[in-house]
Amino acid sequence: MFSYCTDPSVLAAPAWFACYLTTGKLMLFYASFGTVLLLLAITAPVALGFGFAGAAAARARFAPLSWLGKLYIAMVRGVPDIVFFLFFVIALDQGLEYLRHKVKCPDWDQPIRQGSDFIVCQAAKLPLSTAPQIWHEIYGFTLAVVTFAIVFGAFAANVLFGAMRAVPHAQLETAEAYGMTHRQIFWRILIPQMWVYALPGLSNLWMVLIKATPLLFLLGVEDIVYWARDLGGAKTARFTDYPHGDWRVWYFLGLLVFYLAFTRLSEIVLDRLMKKLTHGQATMGGEAQRKAA
């Protein structure tokens, strides 16, 4: 990047590092932090949406819908989340290709599963084999986002379901006495009041979500873990202008510090948010704030 970087082998340590840290590969590494943040920025609202739908379904008066919601909530309790990650990525991919296959190639007569192969017609492949590389990456990332959203949606549904039950029942009964319909009670009374009960659980979930982002690596996305392993490995002078020994431990130390800083920052912001939200609420926290003022 800098003008003096043409021959790194003669540079002194500080200049060498300045050059090393600005090589194209390292730039890809820095960009992968953006991938992580992008994943969080997309997943968090989508998972919250899934969670909201799940919690609302679990409260439904129509029994099968309620069972479905409760099953979704219970899903993540007994089984490790990483199993779902590995499962959904393949299952979603195969499911989508299967559906496209049914639509696009109706006259296909061979079975789709042949022994250890999953064969769909060319037109049903996702993304199409002729598509440029970038579409393959976008597709992989999208699958990862959906997988994250499904799993964390189940956690969010659990939190929101608990929060909905924590809203004092008298509030709902009063609304009913005023002649509100079920729909009105849900949207006008229950939802506005549940957030303060949900926030501790949701902020915990946010922390968990941050700490789950390195699992992107397992889903085949080129994320920070992928690059840290790739760049940190020992490099000889034959393949690079910047030979070095095995630096993976330092790269992962960097990641460790990144995550510590990120979670700490989130903690501080969420604490402030909680203080704001409890202001004026009929809860212990709100009462304590009133007395302190």
Added chain:
Amino acid sequence: MSCWDVVADYGLRSLGIGERLLPRDDFTICKQVVLIGSGMIWNVYFGVVALISGFFLATAVAVGKASKITPLRKLSEWFIFVFRGSPLFIQFFFAYFLFLSLKSVSPVFSPFTSAWLGALVVLFLNTAAYSGEIFYGALLSIPRGDVEAADAYGFSGWPRFRKIVWPTMLRLAWPAYTNEAIFLFHATTLVFFSGFPAWQQRGDALYYASYFADKTFNPFIAYPILAGYFIVLTLTIIGIFGAINRRLNRHLPQARKTRIRYRPNLMR
């Protein structure tokens, strides 16, 4: 080949006993169930050893965080912050590469680069940090009257801790600690995906499940089998911890007994 032969061949495959090669074709349900079950040995090993050893460090960390001695308190706070604030997955990677570079300094560290010890150390420290925070919270919510009564009876120092403070702390922390135990067992599935090599393909349950899913390109059999095993494991943990919970609460009047509620809010 009947299913019993498969059990004889692959039942202890994860420990290196029995058939040397993993099945390459003809992936019957029986083979998948047996081999994934064989992998569960590692999950149970990591979980049980880390949980039991971590329990003692967790108690020490909780007492340290509640202590009045500043260096001790700071040390415990930082320990908890580092292990709770960073992903376990990154901790595994970091520890593996750290042990790898230490190995070149001294051969003492060479067993640490294999999963059975290296990953165990990470899990031990990790669960100690999470449980330490739980125990610390419980330590702060011990009723003041209990401690005052102990003082009035002339308890102090170690006997007071051993006979009054510690059992009450455990009683209050137990529901949350049960969750922690469940998630510790879930976390053991990360070990062989995070740098630690599965020597001679002796892996844990998820290692074999993903092996089958990759070979057959069919996630709908291997992963549900694994999920079944973990549901059984989770129910077993709930059973054992519930029994301990009943024992910890046996002196209380019936109405005040705390029921354990299972909420997945302590995941890493």
